[in-house]
Amino acid sequence: MREVRIRDTMSGELRSLEADGEIGIYACGPTVYSRIHIGNARPFVVFSLLARFLRSEGYATKLAINVTDINDKIYTAAAERGISSSELAAEMTAAYFDDTGRLGLGRPDAEPLATETIGPIVGMIADLVEDGHAYESGGDVYFSVRSFDGYGKLSHRPTGEMEQGEGDDAGSLKRDPLDFALWKTHKEGEDTSWESPWGRGRPGWHIECSAMAEAELGQPFTIHGGGSDLVFPHHENEIAQSEAARGTELAKVWMHNGMIETGSEKMSKSVGNIFQLSEAIDAFGAETVVAYLISGHYRQPLAFGEGPLAQAEAGNERLRNFLRENPPAGIEPGAECSAADARFRDALADDFNTPRAMREAFDLVRAVNQRPGDPALAGAGDVLVGMLELVGLGSLAESGEEGPDAAALELLDARNAARAAKDWGRADEIRDQLADLGWEVRDGAEGARLVPRA
C-alpha cells in the first residue's frame, strides 16, 4: 500500500490519505439541464480512476458522485422546451448515466439525486435554523454567513467584498448580502416543490450537496472534489453549512480539477459538436476520450479540440500495436517491468499524476520494441495492461476486433504464395483487396499479420 498524496486546495499543500478506515470521496456531479459536455466528464473520470487506484493499493474506498436535479437552470431549460422540469431532469439524468457509462469506467458507488434527498436536506436546514446559523424570511431560508467564522477559508477570499448574487430580488429578504439561500419558497411557474417547516418550496443548490455528502459518507469524510469553478461559492458554502450544522470538519482534503479549455474550436462544425461528451465519444471513441482526459494533470487546465483528441487516439494506437505483438500471457514480469510498474503507481500516488504515469507506459513499450526477448522485460504485455486498466484504458488490449474471416485469410494465403514466387505485382494487388475489406497487412519476421485498418 503506497502513501497517496493529494494537493489540498484549502491549504495548498500535499496531504497524505489516512490508511485507517474508509476513504470517502464526494465529487460534485452535473446539473442535469442538458446533455453533459466534455468538461463535466473530467471530474467523473478523474475521481472514478482515483477510486480505482486507491482500491488497487488496498484502500477501502467509497466514491459518491451526485446528480443535481433541482436547479434554476432546469426550470428555465424545461420551460424553453415546453416540458415539465421533472421530465427534463429525468431525461437528462438518464442521458448522463448513458454518456458516462459509455466511458467504460463503471459507476461510482453512490449516485444520489437531490430529489431523493429532500428529507436530509430539510433536516439539515432545520438544524441550522435551530442553532441560529440560518433564518426564515418570507418563506425562504437563508444561511447567516457571519454566524460562521471560517467563511472564506477554502477560496481565501476576504468576506468584506463578497456578495452572493442569488439572482432576482431575493436580496431584499436577506439580512446580509453575504447570506445565501438554503430553501427557496415556491414560485409561480416552478412545477416541482416539496413540503417543509417553512412552507412549500425547494432546496438551494449548495445545501443539496452538503446533505447528499453526509447521507452517503458521513461527516467528516476524506476527499471532496469537483471542478475548480465550484470553489467559490459552492464549496465555500457547503463548508459553511455542513460545519456549522455538525460542528466538525466537512472534508479533510479538497481536490479540484482544472477546466477544459475550448478556445476557438468550441463548436467545430466539421465533426459536429464534439464539445458534448456523447458527440466526442461518437466521433473518437471512448478510449480516445479517456486517454485525452488523462493526458494532462487533473489540476491543470486542458486544451480541447480535434487536435488533442486525434493525438490521444494516435497514442492509443501505438499502445494497441504493441499489445498485438506482446499480448498479456500471464508471464511473470521481469525486473524492468516490475520497476516500470512501480514508477507508474508512484506517479499516481503523487497527486495522481496521470501524464507522468503514462510516460512509464510508453517508456516500457519503447524498451521492449528496442530489446525484444530481453528477460528483464518479460511479461511486458501483462504489466502494461495492468497499468492501462488503472487509468481506464485496459480495453486497448482487447482487440475487440473480430478475427479475419475466411475470405480474408484466403486472400492472405494467396498473397503469401505470390510473395514466395516474388510476384510483387500480384502480392500488392491482393494487399489492396484486403485493404478494401478493412485489413491492413503487416509483414513481420514471423509472417504476415492482418490488422484492422484504423
Added chain:
RNA sequence: GGCGCCUUGGCGGAGUGGCUACGCAGCGGCCUGCAAAGCCGUUUACACCAGUUCGAUUCUGGUAGGCGCCUCCA
C-alpha cells in the same frame, strides 16, 4: 476593480536549481521486394526584463499576454 492560476520545442503536455520527459506531427536514416509496424537521429523548448546563485526553464521582483472565480457552471 478584487482573489487566484498559468505562459515549456510545429501541436498536446510532464518535470527539475546543473542530468533525454512522454505522446503526436514533420524531416533524414535503418529494417522491408514495396508498404505498414518498429528502431535510430533530428531543427539553440522552457514569454520578456532584472535579481539571488558557481550555475535558473526551475527561486524572488517586475512587464506583457492568457485563463478561472467573484452571477448558474465540472
